[in-house]
Amino acid sequence: MSNEIRKDYLLDRWTIIASERAKRPTDFAGRPSRTAEDKACPFCPGNEQMTPPAYLLCVPSEDGVRMEKDSDTTRTTNWLVRCIPNLYAALTPRKAVDFADDGLLRRRDGVGAHGVIIESPNHDEHPGTARLEQLELVVQAYMDALQSFSDWEYVQIFRNHGKEAGASLSHAHSQVIATPMIPKRVSDELQACRRWLKTEGSCPYCKIVEIERGGPRFIFENEGFVAFAPWASVHPFEFWIVPIRHQYTLLQLDATEKRAFSQILRACFGSLANALSDPPYSYGFHVAPNHGNYKYFHWHLEVYPKLSIQAGFEDSTDMFINVMPPETAAKSLRASLPKI
Ligand SMILES: [Zn+2]
Numbered sequence: 001m002s003n004e005i006r007k008d009y010l011l012d013r014w015t016i017i018a019s020e021r022a023k024r025p026t027d028f029a030g031r032p033s034r035t036a037e038d039k040a041c042p043f044c045p046g047n048e049q050m051t052p053p054a055y056l057l058c059v060p061s062e063d064g065v066r067m068e069k070d071s072d073t074t075r076t077t078n079w080l081v082r083c084i085p086n087l088y089a090a091l092t093p094r095k096a097v098d099f100a101d102d103g104l105l106r107r108r109d110g111v112g113a114h115g116v117i118i119e120s121p122n123h124d125e126h127p128g129t130a131r132l133e134q135l136e137l138v139v140q141a142y143m144d145a146l147q148s149f150s151d152w153e154y155v156q157i158f159r160n161h162g163k164e165a166g167a168s169l170s171h172a173h174s175q176v177i178a179t180p181m182i183p184k185r186v187s188d189e190l191q192a193c194r195r196w197l198k199t200e201g202s203c204p205y206c207k208i209v210e211i212e213r214g215g216p217r218f219i220f221e222n223e224g225f226v227a228f229a230p231w232a233s234v235h236p237f238e239f240w241i242v243p244i245r246h247q248y249t250l251l252q253l254d255a256t257e258k259r260a261f262s263q264i265l266r267a268c269f270g271s272l273a274n275a276l277s278d279p280p281y282s283y284g285f286h287v288a289p290n291h292g293n294y295k296y297f298h299w300h301l302e303v304y305p306k307l308s309i310q311a312g313f314e315d316s317t318d319m320f321i322n323v324m325p326p327e328t329a330a331k332s333l334r335a336s337l338p339k340i
């Protein structure tokens with residue numbers, strides 16, 4: 001059975017039924033991190049043949065870094081960041097789209113793209129301790145992913161850290177899934193943004209930045225970005241990173257902002273690791289979709305530490321119980337910021 005996307009009987013909620021992904025390998029069983037004897041990590045340098053050819057590589061060069069690609073038969077080994085198609089893709093780039101609008105049983109083919117961004121040759125690289133130059137390459141790879149998959153409706157960039165957060169391999173990596181429709185969360189945010197713009201005449205996220213800067217939920221800010229625990233945090237220690245300047249996509253980052261974004265990533269993930277002994281977490285970017293005019297949107301990164309389990313109440317209501325007030329979480333994250 002190939003991957004497909006099914007819509008809920010009634011709700012505007014789509015689920016990817018990804019049978020292919022069930023076969024993917026894991027290195028987490030009893031092994032929190034790689035040991036010298038364990039050479040089986042498919043993302044570690046030297047093991048490039050275990051994965052498909054890279055569609056993008058950052059390789060060191062005389063004047064910094066240059067971009068390269070693997071050929072079908074050869075693999076570059078001295079890379080700094082390596083972007084590859086996911087071998088166990090949730091969505092695959094096929095041409096024919098079988099769209100069945102069959103009343104209550106709506107489905108469409110699981111078309112899209114699924115990529116992996118290997119963030120460093122260093123297996124245990126962590127955004128809380130990585131060199132700024134390396135983080136900037138990762139941010140550049142995120143920007144390139146948005147560009148590479150711009151034919152699809154939406155490009156979701158995300159990162160899972162730790163087995164409890166859904167990562168199947170422990171090597172530092174992010175993922176990109178390009179979808180043939182705008183996911184519900186993003187479409188809800190777009191709609192709310194449009195409504196706010198219509199009634200208030202401004203961008204709600206610009207207003208949120210103004211409210212949260214220096215307030216009780218504030219965590220960190222630099223010349224481009226502000227980090228805070230959101231007012232109605234769903235997860236304990238949830239935080240968001242939002243650009244201060246109104247921007248609808250990561251592709252609008254200039255060189256200074258790219259550096260500032262890398263710096264705030266390091267500050268916030270360093271703080272999260274310090275405060276809670278490196279907990280599992282996921283994060284995801286919300287950016288403007290690819291087709292249409294979404295300049296009113298304000299991109300941001302949402303970080304979800306995995307410290308509690310979504311259970312019966314949350315699953316049945318989409319309403320959450322968070323035992324950690326965002327004000328307390330922000331205070332503790334502020335106190336745990338690393339010296340940069
Ligand atoms: Zn590795």
Ligand SMILES: [Zn+2]
Nearest residue numbers: 203206246298
């Ligand atoms: Zn804005």
Ligand SMILES: [Zn+2]
Nearest residue numbers: 189286300302
């Ligand atoms: Zn969002």
